[in-house]
Amino acid sequence: MxxxxxxxxxxxxxxxxxxxxxxxxxxxxxxxxxxxxxxxxxxxxxxxxxxxxxxxxxxxxxxxGYYPMGDPVQLPEDAFHNAADKEAYTTQNFVLRGDLPKTPEKDAKVRWRDGDSLTLPLVGARAAYEKLGGDNGSGPRLTVTGAKLGEMTLATSRGPATVPAWLFTIEGYDTPLKRVALGSSKQxxxxxxxxxxxxxxxxxxxxxxxxxxxxxxxxxxxxxxxxxxxxxxxxxxxxxxxxxxxxxxxxxxxxxxxxxxxxxxxxxxxxxxxxxxxxxxxxxxxxxxxx
Structure with missing residues (x-):
């Protein structure tokens, strides 16, 4: 010990x-x-x-099962441009200036490096946006202008996995903010x-x-x-x-x-x-x- x-x-x-x-x-x-x-x-x-x-x-x-062991959010490669943007992310303060896509499918797969996979319900773009914080109030904000479904790599209880993610376009940033589009398996x-x-x-x-x-x-x-x-x-x-x-x-x-x-x-x-x-x-x- x-x-x-x-x-x-x-x-x-x-x-x-x-x-x-x-x-x-x-x-x-x-x-x-x-x-x-x-x-x-x-x-x-x-x-x-x-x-x-x-x-x-x-x-x-x-x-x-699928149990995330890492941060469900991956920031844009050039985050953050200034202290105000960092504060907006830290306080979960976003504003939507565009349309979010409707969920194209109900389920999606987690894929591990050893070839195993697991099918779980897909979290919609709107629900993922709300998990980021959504329109949370006054003060500095990050502006979301759109989103599309993509993938990201995430640490899990079974090692690194490729998981579906919503790629949110952030005003002023060249690369998207990624947010996992799945909930974990039942505990x-x-x-x-x-x-x-x-x-x-x-x-x-x-x-x-x-x-x-x-x-x-x-x-x-x-x-x-x-x-x-x-x-x-x-x-x-x-x-x-x-x-x-x-x-x-x-x-x-x-x-x-x-x-x-x-x-x-x-x-x-x-x-x-x-x-x-x-x-x-x-x-x-x-x-x-x-x-």
Missing amino acids: RTTASRTVSRTVQLLIVLGLLSAGCGADKAGSSESEPAPNTRPRALEVAKAWDGSPAADTWRE PKPPIGPAGSVSGALWDLDKLVEVSADGRSVTVLAHHGACDDGPAVDVLETDGSVVLSGYWVGTRDGVCTLQLLSKKVKVALDRPLGDRVLLDAFTGAPVHGAE
Whole structure:
């Protein structure tokens, strides 16, 4: 087990309660100081999760499905021209100045490099545009002038795949913004339930951000609060799974606000992730990215 310096409503409520207790206990005479606390023993729960998943029907279902492990959006090659355009994308603020095509077909295929494929319902151009953010309000905007159906390469739980994508024409840019035109397969029911009380300081992870090109590291968004020194993630690797255990480290004295924060944490692996299931120790479920 290594330490490499969480998303349910109930977990958020629990976190706010804990942060409230920490805030109430902050001492004014030591404002701004930080106390080191021992890391929780995450191994027992991680072993339970790995044992439940390895060789299970749920793991077989995961390996047979389509589950994105990368960003569903690929930006234009010359993005971004200026700070306003970057802000517009970050705040998901777009405006449509043209027509979007109607979905030409109901289904489309995901194709993997080993020749396997899977047919899934196609997401229409309008629905894909809304996932980008749509007409989201005032402030800087990116202008979409049209779209056509194409393809893009995306990291998945079964390795890189060629997937259908909507290619949105962005005013002022020479190449399109691509957005995956498929939803993921139905999630398998985890063979183990979530962890119990927060007494062990174990927290659920927010989401997967990236799997490195060589599969030797994963980057996740991990939850923490305003009264600590940030999140940490332990990793347990088996032949069939990689279990990530998120928690926060340190306790800060002084005035503390009640916030649920997230921060990117890069986790190194002993060997490439491959088709092993990436799991959250707290939820007992796979960790995956945005759709």
